[in-house]
Amino acid sequence: MRLMLSNTRLTTDYADDLVLFRSRPAQAGALLLLLGWLLLPHVLGEYWVTIFVYAGIASIGAIGLNLLTGFAGQVSMGHAVFYGIGAYSAAVFADRFGLPFPLWLIAASVTGGLVGGVVGPFALRLRGNYLVIVSLGLLVIGQHVFENWTGVTGGLTGTPVRANVAIGALDVSSLSVGGLRLSRNQGYLYFVWGMVAVLALAAHNIARSRPGRALQAIRDRDLAAEVIGVSQVHYKVGAFVLSSGYAACAGALYASYARYVSPLDFSLFLSIQFIAMIVVGGIGRIHGSILGAVFLTLLPRVIESVSGTLPFVSADGTGRGLTVQSLNQAMFGVLIISFLLFEPLGLAELWRRATRYFKSWPFSY
Amino acid sequence: MSMCATRRSHPRVLMFTTSIVAGLLLGACGGSTGDTAARTPGVSGDTIYIGALTPLSDAVAVIGKPILAGATAYFDRLNAEQGGVGGKYKVKVLAEDITYANPSSGAQKYQKLKDQVAMIGLVVGTDQVNGLLPLLAEDSMIAVPTTFDAEWIRNEHLLPWGSPYQLQAINGVGYALTDGGYTGQTVCTMSLATGYGKATEEGVEYLATSMGFSIPVKATFKQDDQDFVAPVTQLKNAGCGVVMLASLPSVTGKVLGTAAQLGFAPRWIGTSPSWHHALATSPITDYLVQHYWTSFDGPAMGDTSVAGVRAMRAAQATYSPDQQPDYYYYAGYLASFAVHAMLEKAVAAGDFTRAGLRAASQALERTTSDGLASEYTYGAVASRNPPREGTVFRVNPQATIGLEVEKAGVSVPAAQSYTFGKR
Numbered sequence: 001m002r003l004m005l006s007n008t009r010l011t012t013d014y015a016d017d018l019v020l021f022r023s024r025p026a027q028a029g030a031l032l033l034l035l036g037w038l039l040l041p042h043v044l045g046e047y048w049v050t051i052f053v054y055a056g057i058a059s060i061g062a063i064g065l066n067l068l069t070g071f072a073g074q075v076s077m078g079h080a081v082f083y084g085i086g087a088y089s090a091a092v093f094a095d096r097f098g099l100p101f102p103l104w105l106i107a108a109s110v111t112g113g114l115v116g117g118v119v120g121p122f123a124l125r126l127r128g129n130y131l132v133i134v135s136l137g138l139l140v141i142g143q144h145v146f147e148n149w150t151g152v153t154g155g156l157t158g159t160p161v162r163a164n165v166a167i168g169a170l171d172v173s174s175l176s177v178g179g180l181r182l183s184r185n186q187g188y189l190y191f192v193w194g195m196v197a198v199l200a201l202a203a204h205n206i207a208r209s210r211p212g213r214a215l216q217a218i219r220d221r222d223l224a225a226e227v228i229g230v231s232q233v234h235y236k237v238g239a240f241v242l243s244s245g246y247a248a249c250a251g252a253l254y255a256s257y258a259r260y261v262s263p264l265d266f267s268l269f270l271s272i273q274f275i276a277m278i279v280v281g282g283i284g285r286i287h288g289s290i291l292g293a294v295f296l297t298l299l300p301r302v303i304e305s306v307s308g309t310l311p312f313v314s315a316d317g318t319g320r321g322l323t324v325q326s327l328n329q330a331m332f333g334v335l336i337i338s339f340l341l342f343e344p345l346g347l348a349e350l351w352r353r354a355t356r357y358f359k360s361w362p363f364s365y
Numbered sequence: 366m367s368m369c370a371t372r373r374s375h376p377r378v379l380m381f382t383t384s385i386v387a388g389l390l391l392g393a394c395g396g397s398t399g400d401t402a403a404r405t406p407g408v409s410g411d412t413i414y415i416g417a418l419t420p421l422s423d424a425v426a427v428i429g430k431p432i433l434a435g436a437t438a439y440f441d442r443l444n445a446e447q448g449g450v451g452g453k454y455k456v457k458v459l460a461e462d463i464t465y466a467n468p469s470s471g472a473q474k475y476q477k478l479k480d481q482v483a484m485i486g487l488v489v490g491t492d493q494v495n496g497l498l499p500l501l502a503e504d505s506m507i508a509v510p511t512t513f514d515a516e517w518i519r520n521e522h523l524l525p526w527g528s529p530y531q532l533q534a535i536n537g538v539g540y541a542l543t544d545g546g547y548t549g550q551t552v553c554t555m556s557l558a559t560g561y562g563k564a565t566e567e568g569v570e571y572l573a574t575s576m577g578f579s580i581p582v583k584a585t586f587k588q589d590d591q592d593f594v595a596p597v598t599q600l601k602n603a604g605c606g607v608v609m610l611a612s613l614p615s616v617t618g619k620v621l622g623t624a625a626q627l628g629f630a631p632r633w634i635g636t637s638p639s640w641h642h643a644l645a646t647s648p649i650t651d652y653l654v655q656h657y658w659t660s661f662d663g664p665a666m667g668d669t670s671v672a673g674v675r676a677m678r679a680a681q682a683t684y685s686p687d688q689q690p691d692y693y694y695y696a697g698y699l700a701s702f703a704v705h706a707m708l709e710k711a712v713a714a715g716d717f718t719r720a721g722l723r724a725a726s727q728a729l730e731r732t733t734s735d736g737l738a739s740e741y742t743y744g745a746v747a748s749r750n751p752p753r754e755g756t757v758f759r760v761n762p763q764a765t766i767g768l769e770v771e772k773a774g775v776s777v778p779a780a781q782s783y784t785f786g787k788r
Binding site for chain 1: 421422423426462464466467468469472473474476477479480491492495496498499503558559560562563564585
């Protein structure tokens with residue numbers, strides 16, 4: 001693999017632009033992330049490991065939505081459906097067809113992508129609010145199918161999923177490194193966040209190469225993009241395929257990890273959560289999707305764990321004051337409003353400002 | 366597309382990174398996940414901790430909180446009056462708040478509890494239980510579902526209790542069509558779009574096959590629906606004379622209120638979770654008195670001739686005085702009989718390990734619950750047999766929890782022949 005590191009701080013040719021971690025602090029940050037990835041499963045208890053696994057899965061889904069909404073400018077409320085298609089596809093490909101890993105994961109992602117490709121052409125005729133309404137319709141249709149295609153989805157009772165992440169003797173559920181046996185949750189934490197890294201890198205490269213520039217041109221002014229030779233058919237449909245593929249991949253990982261899925265898992269609220277993740281994290285920023293997903297997945301759990309110390313919260317819902325659930329809901333709303341009002345570019349922009357401040361320190365003014 | 370930069374390879378950085386990774390992986394050998402076999406999770410000195418996964422702060426908290434209060438009161442009474450399980454081991458309930466409409470929330474909170482508890486004493490939500498099953502199998506943990514899907518009966522990791530939804534539906538509708546005065550009426554269902562709703566529907570479907578009638582409408586709705594005109598109109602247009610309802614307290618009033626407004630007055634028969642005592646004093650009380658029955662196994666909560674009812678009400682007054690008389694309190698209290706009986710077996714065997722508790726769940730013979738429910742036969746998983754009979758209740762605003770007995774000891778033939786197992 002060609003290395004993505006450089007210690008140059010000056011851009012002298014196009015190849016410099018392609019380097020992912022250019023400055024020493026950026027390289028140190030990457031190393032810290034790697035260390036975090038290695039250490040977290042051993043530092044955190046099983047509960048928080050579980051939460052981070054779900055945060056990783058949500059990150060992949062959020063990256064997919066960010067490619068569609070942040071880069072191509074197509075707002076969709078149907079992301080939960082593609083996530084669900086991925087989950088049920090994993091059950092079908094791994095459980096019924098007996099496909100091994102990684103074939104079931106690829107097949108599930110491709111299935112989601114193909115369905116996304118069918119939906120994509122609607123975006124050629126519809127923009128903005130109209131597209132949002134159509135995607136809502138898609139969500140309702142998807143829910144109906146999940147609830148009633150009993151032979152595949154198990155209907156309202158849902159279906160167990162046996163989709164193991166294992167190649168030969170190497171099984172993520174029972175990893176053993178140097179005599180140390182990792183729990184299933186720890187193995188999944190490594191695997192899921194490894195997937196996040198790979199898929200984020202792929203998305204980042206798509207975003208900064210020709211397809212990414214084409215998507216951004218369509219987002220900014222689709223007619224002008226068409227005039228300069230960017231095919232709307234090609235790129236809008238492509239964006240739907242890609243975004244749905246990411247969502248389906250996330251859904252397949254969710255199904256593999258949770259081992260049981262039901263239509264309740266893929267509700268409108270999940271779609272709203274994905275939108276909130278990219279709004280809070282940063283629209284049009286790949287790492288913003290991850291920041292947003294981690295932030296919004298952890299927030300309710302953190303609020304819950306400190307709720308005992310908050311005088312206006314009743315931890316078990318039996319006393320007076322807000323319940324944890326209502327505080328979480330309120331925080332969810334307040335955060336979205338606050339980010340849209342005060343920092344529309346999200347956590348990613350806050351991070352960029354912070355790093356820029358230190359980059360030029362002590363002349364940060 | 367270029368995935369990476371094309372130049373400036375840095376072997377030193379690569380070597381450094383590799384050495385860090387290798388060092389960590391090797392260094393982690395002394396990590397935290399090694400030997401746990403010798404310990405008995407959830408048993409500390411003379412205290413046994415049991416877990417509870419129940420909604421405490423969402424819309425279904427109206428069920429989740431009293432269920433927890435019932436279980437807690439049961440064990441508080443046991444600890445105070447009998448010294449605990451086997452006269453020695455105090456039982457403490459550790460509760461975690463879950464979100465009913467998010468099945469993965471139970472699995473997440475399970476991870477928080479699993480190393481602190483000997484067993485999961487209650488789990489609210491059919492979909493939540495489904496989500497837990499693989500984790501229970503992995504950890505050899507026993508859990509008590511506070512939901513009544515018939516599928517639980519044959520699962521070795523679950524300790525079920527109470528009359529399954531399928532049997533509640535069979536006995537309720539079966540009674541209406543025979544002795545209840547609705548012979549020949551069209552039977553329909555209206556169910557929450559969850560596993561719980563599906564389980565209830567299955568009961569009516571089985572009865573339909575057994576008695577030879579068809580079900581023209583199986584309407585469904587969602588927990589957060591606000592408008593029920595469409596499904597109720599569907600039922601009305603089909604001429605449904607008996608409707609089996611699988612709902613939740615937060616929704617039942619809206620469904621029946623819509624029916625009353627539309628002038629639709631079939632014989633409604635609700636499952637146990639569909640009822641809430643507040644409905645008995647609501648604006649639709651008259652409609653409910655005339656058209657609503659509830660079907661589950663057990664006596665009237667106001668029947669103090671039953672020893673179990675007297676003990677339960679005494680426990681409520683002493684250990685949870687803030688708790689209103691409530692079906693869900695009763696359910697949490699009743700579920701604890703099974704937990705208690707199983708723990709007594711474990712104490713007798715002197716084995717609190719997960720394997721020991723699992724053996725205790727199989728060694729359990731039957732529970733009688735001091736008359737709070739019909740006898741439940743346990744033993745090996747394959748021979749478990751829940752109460753086949755049930756009670757049909759009618760609404761009376763003056764009665765405790767708003768329900769009085771319409772017909773006790775209902776047991777239609779289909780309830781006797783219903784078989785339990787995987788779908």
